[in-house]
Amino acid sequence: MSRYNFRDAEPKWQNVWREREAFKAVEDPDRPKYYVLEMFPYPSGRLHVGHARNYAIGDVVARYKRARGHTVLHPMGWDAFGLPAENAAIQNDVHPREWTYENIRVMGEQLRTLGLSYDWDREIATCDPGYYRHEQKMFLDFLRAGLAYRRESWVNWDPVDNTVLANEQVIDGRGWRTGATVERRKLNQWFLKITEFADELLAALDGLERWPERVRLMQANWIGRSVGARLRFEIAGEAEPLEVFTTRPDTLFGASFLAVAPDHPLAERIAETRADAAAFIEECRKLGTSEEVIETAEKRGFDTGLSARHPFRDGVELPVYIANFVLMEYGTGAIFGCPAHDQRDLDFARKYGLPVIPVLWPEGARALDDDAAAALDAGVRARFDADPSQTIDGDRLLHVSRTAYVDTQGGRHHYALGPFTEATETLTVEEAKARIIAELERRGIGEGAVRYRLRDWGVSRQRYWGCPIPVVYRVDDGAMVPVPEDQLPVTLPDDIDWSKPGNPLDNHPTWKHTTCPETGRPAIRETDTFDTFFESSWYFLRFCSPHSEQGVDPAASRYWMPVDQYIGGIEHAILHLLYSRFFTRALKRCGYETVDEPFAGLMTQGMVVHETYRASDGGWLYPEEIVEKDGQWLRAADGVPVQRGRLEKMSKSKKNVVGLEHVIGNYGADTARLVLLSDSPPERDLEWTEAGLEGAWRYVNRLWRFVSEPAFPLAEAGSAQPAQLSGAASRLLGGLARTIKGVGEDFDGFRMNRAVARIREFTNQLAELDGSGAGEDWLVRHALEALTVMIAPITPHLAEEMWQALGREGLVIEQAWPDYDPALLVEDQITIAVQVNGKVRATIELPRDAAKDVAEERAMAEPNVMRAVEGMTVRKVIVVPNRIVNVVAA
């Protein structure tokens, strides 16, 4: 029995495809275009099966769309700037460029062995000056259009290394290399005005119908448009009132304190004269810059001793705190706290002994015997039983008063808003907000306001391995001067001394010293580089015309954009996708030929996870170092038992990676692709196991045997359907039609696992034929040819080999998707279930679309149904044609 020889077949067909330029993207007016894009990788070293899953999914789409008659653009490139290259430079004394290009070479070779249908002529690497010179020009355009500006902003600072740290380099508040306590520092940095597009980016989410709902939701929440109010509190002894922003003006009557951010001007002014305030602010600055750290830290405040007058409650004074959880970037950097209706405020109030004043509770909560109370869900009601006016249980805020409940329910509430409500009146949250805002406006101390959570995009990075920011600063007057376009690109110097801490460009002896392009007088280059999200925000435009003199070639962009299907990890749901959406719009405003929305369709695939293994000394072990013996996991080298850990995302640090070369070397690319596509639905996580690989390998061989050693001789290639078909053969012809239809729908809907299951199911049926019936030799040939074309997007090399073995001319990749006669889809006999009171008691066979009374009669005649209803009265019989019969009896 011959086994499928992938070692010869895979390189052979890869060569054939390359020689024929089979995947060259061509602008063809006669065919619909289709642009498939997988998120390009960071060249980190080697590809693992996690990468491969992303590309395999995209390749199925690309090959399927090609078979469906589209002209396809399917490119690949490298997101080549980034921090790991610098880390490698520091640790291994290798230049980031060398390290990066070596990784690109290795990973590119690995990619080629997967047989992916890329147009390799369009390969780009973002660290190539030929790429980034265009983004330097884009930046100059943004500058001209007022979409880029400079201001001071906070960074994580390592005081020992004198360097800026990325959030991921801050571990428990300490620098990852030095262990020093991280501080916050203010630096002058470049920003892009993404906030100017906040409304547009939010509104356009509705039109992104082929995006997952959850990604749209996450983006909407990230933009975080909230309608609330700005209001000004008078502070005793202060000339200026303190302005706060709130999304919940309806809780103003429950206010019991005010708090400002540690970097709020008021806080900074107090710190000038009070050492304890300064010390508190200093403490806050040691927290670092990430929102996660700030929000999970213990809520702490510093009582400034100032007090603010409550605008509506006479004689009520609110203490003013400096608090570590108030963010200067959001709203006005100052808040009022209403502990009764916000958990964080409640925590703070309990800690500092501040009053907790409930001002709203749901309708019905006051009179629990009412019918209204019955409408409350049971969980809420139970909590209100004790005291209807209570909204707080010790230190825990009852969920009924949380924003989420109030807003999603849209329900009515009792409010205690002093003179503005009657005790018996109920209001929605929106009505109560409007009432308070009207009163603020009437008194001239506040007004309705819209705020966004979204902040402008800080693009400056104090690093070497990134795209230089093309501006200089004149030495004599400090003026910022853009580098003229004809002097682009500003390139990176090669000779870098990695032994010195800090920004290598800043440390370089000569690079930053230049002259002002306007005056010719001495100037200093900007030594920061761009955030690497900058490169990935427009690469999809560059792929349309990677060799064009213009960064974005108008004709090519017009033809190919938008990306019809974008595929990548859910971890990019917010930042990369939002930045790209913004960038495309910003470019358009600057006159570039782009669409509004770069990605018409988005699919977010799950991660590939694998077990982790740890030796007794705590060190991680690679899967290939492990053997299983009698249910025990042992280190292969010495037979010492190891600890099996949980499934985790494949990562180098935990060593739970499975390298591609291992898989492809032992089983071939097609088997690997089959595993990656068939074991889990693409959007879910996939557990990589050796057993899964074995199963896929068996199926690859099974398919191969079908054509190389058929159970009986097949009809001649190209022979016509015989007039006579055996019963089995004609049933299978119907099965094939349903398979073709189903697989197509599955591919369209990214259900690759379901498509494979369908194909396998059909193969199982096909294998039952023994060739004795009329026309079966023709049917099997016909079915195998169709199967070959259908499986080709998943296992393309195998499909070519099968096509050839079936004696067909040409290549599978040139074949159109198989056709079928729609009349074959319908089945004449249908099996439906008969239930008694919702429990299945029998199944009956009925002709399709049988009349209801026929179905009922047949159902009632079933012995098991008769037994089940014995002694009961049949109340009603529900018949859903072609679906179910349910007998309701009591």
Place this chain on the structure above:
RNA sequence: GCCCGCUUGGCGGAACUGGUAGACGCAACGGACUUAAAAUCCGUAGGCCUCCGGGCCGUGCCGGUUCAAGUCCGGCAGCGGGCACCA
């Protein structure tokens, strides 16, 4: 802490707009072939009970809507993704 998901046999998963839960596969078990093994082929298979007709239970947990709930609604738990300088 905040935002967003996910949870179905021993395992991965299937189940269209609520209508026979467990398709397809992995692992397992029994059998055929073989000197033997591998490979291959055939068969069994959610759990419990059974007088072998069938019955009861079952989609993370609690509650609700419905003739009917894995699917819809409310609550809870566990696990995961993101949180703006990882990419």
